[in-house]
Amino acid sequence: xxxxxxxxxxxxxxxxxxxxxxxxxxxxxxxxxxxxxxxxxxxxxxxxxxxxxxxxxxxxxxxxxxxxxxxxxxxxxxxxxxxxxxxxxxxxxxxxxxxxxxxxxxxxxxxxxxxxxxxxxxxxxxxxxxxxxxxxxxxxxxxxxxxxxxxxxxxxxxxxxxxxxxxxxxxxxxxxxxxxxxx
Amino acid sequence: xxxxxxxxxxxxxxxxxxxxxxxxxxxxxxxxxxxxxxxxxxxxxxxxxxxxxxxxxxxxxxxxxxxxxxxxxxxxxxxxxxxxxxxxxxxxxxxxxxxxxxxxxxxxxxxxxxxxxxxxxxxxxxxxxxxxxxxxxxxxxxxxxxxxxxxxxxxxxxxxxxxxxxxxxxxxxxxxxxxxxxxxxxxxxxxxxxxxxxxxxxxxxxxxxxxxxxxxxxxxxxxxxxxxxxxxxxxxxxxxxxxxxxxxxxxxxxxxxxxxxxxxxxxxxxxxxxxxxxxxxxxxxxxxxxxxxxxxxxxxxxxxxxx
Numbered sequence: 001x002x003x004x005x006x007x008x009x010x011x012x013x014x015x016x017x018x019x020x021x022x023x024x025x026x027x028x029x030x031x032x033x034x035x036x037x038x039x040x041x042x043x044x045x046x047x048x049x050x051x052x053x054x055x056x057x058x059x060x061x062x063x064x065x066x067x068x069x070x071x072x073x074x075x076x077x078x079x080x081x082x083x084x085x086x087x088x089x090x091x092x093x094x095x096x097x098x099x100x101x102x103x104x105x106x107x108x109x110x111x112x113x114x115x116x117x118x119x120x121x122x123x124x125x126x127x128x129x130x131x132x133x134x135x136x137x138x139x140x141x142x143x144x145x146x147x148x149x150x151x152x153x154x155x156x157x158x159x160x161x162x163x164x165x166x167x168x169x170x171x172x173x174x175x176x177x178x179x180x181x182x183x
Numbered sequence: 184x185x186x187x188x189x190x191x192x193x194x195x196x197x198x199x200x201x202x203x204x205x206x207x208x209x210x211x212x213x214x215x216x217x218x219x220x221x222x223x224x225x226x227x228x229x230x231x232x233x234x235x236x237x238x239x240x241x242x243x244x245x246x247x248x249x250x251x252x253x254x255x256x257x258x259x260x261x262x263x264x265x266x267x268x269x270x271x272x273x274x275x276x277x278x279x280x281x282x283x284x285x286x287x288x289x290x291x292x293x294x295x296x297x298x299x300x301x302x303x304x305x306x307x308x309x310x311x312x313x314x315x316x317x318x319x320x321x322x323x324x325x326x327x328x329x330x331x332x333x334x335x336x337x338x339x340x341x342x343x344x345x346x347x348x349x350x351x352x353x354x355x356x357x358x359x360x361x362x363x364x365x366x367x368x369x370x371x372x373x374x375x376x377x378x379x380x381x382x383x384x385x386x387x388x389x390x391x392x393x394x395x396x397x398x399x400x401x402x403x404x405x406x407x408x409x410x411x412x413x414x415x416x417x418x419x420x421x422x423x424x425x426x427x428x429x430x431x432x433x434x435x436x437x438x439x440x441x442x443x444x445x446x447x448x449x450x451x452x453x454x455x456x457x458x459x460x461x462x463x464x465x466x467x468x469x470x471x472x473x474x475x476x477x478x479x480x481x482x483x484x485x486x487x488x489x490x
Contacts, residue, residue: 017242017245017246019239019242022238022239022242023235023238023239026234026235026238027231027235030226030231030234030235031225031226034224034225034226035224038224044224045402045405045406045409046409047224048226048230048234048406049406049409049410049413051226051234052233052234052237052238053358055234055238056237056238056241056358056362057362059238059241059242059245060241060245060362090413090416090420093416
């Protein structure tokens, strides 16, 4: 795990358009951001495009970022969160299903590769689908992105207390739903 | 979760830290761990490099802005006092312009992969750097996006193939224009309307190109069309947002000045008695017409005398 000091130095250099620093920050976080975005959109080309958008947006607004106890990656997740929400709004306007309605099998290309996973984890996806949007976000940010509560609070623009409460309710709901499905 | 993922802790150790959740946490952590380890696709090296390429190209563009502006100012201040060099400078300038006409026309016609193409792109970056306003810069991005689209058509026509980078450039220029347009306060509607039209045209052109393109270019074209479609929606959303916004923000007054002295009104005179209208006179009796005179007796003609 890189230290904040090391990261702060990289960010400072990136703000001066130091390409090595920008590439380093990108390489350091791209897989995490991609995984997070993929989890929400469910197909690789869209996840790739949204990931690119996240980093381009981050680059263009890098001057507005300043370290205030929140690591750079949380800032990236916040941008990713906004891009994903925007993507879902566009899909909803077109009357398309939201990703968890289809799980991770939205394209034919992914079908075979994801069939096994879907079979194994369909209960989990179904359970997640029954959570509220905020509960889902907390679960994904906590368990898929691996963020701390304070970082999730920053990403979702809520207090840490609210995140703890949300997480508690989400876990309780998830357990209840999974329990029902097992019966 | 981090400790679990890295293998630094077992589920039992984690649960021991939160005994109150032990019963509920164990199955959930097991599921979460499996989710993390198996539903986490990796971005391919190729895609990772492609995005990094876009990121670094954008970095160069952003970097070109202040540097070019600084350079322009530096050159101006350096040459201004040296008026004696003016004739020489003018001669050089004319020579450069004359030779430049040929180079510039050849450069403008160059396509990705040509020797002069990097010069074309460098010229564009300089133009972006020299733009005097953000709006001017956006119009340049729009013009360059149109060029990139023309290049896609020309490359396919001349070489029968298309590479990913050439296609990505269309979206890069468009997105650069969109990103700046979303931040604009003036001229936003005009710029966004143009971008909405541009992205619509891009989709139509790319769809036509897709019909003729070889199979290996199909995936890239699909991505380019998708980006273009998203760009179109983004422009439309920004336009809708713009229309919903009030025309200008209502300024909050910093301080409402109070009058130093409010004069009290003097005695308000009561209205005097309003006289009642006098009785309207009724019309007098209209006299009936007297007996109509009968016409007088019409005298009969006298008998005519015969001779």
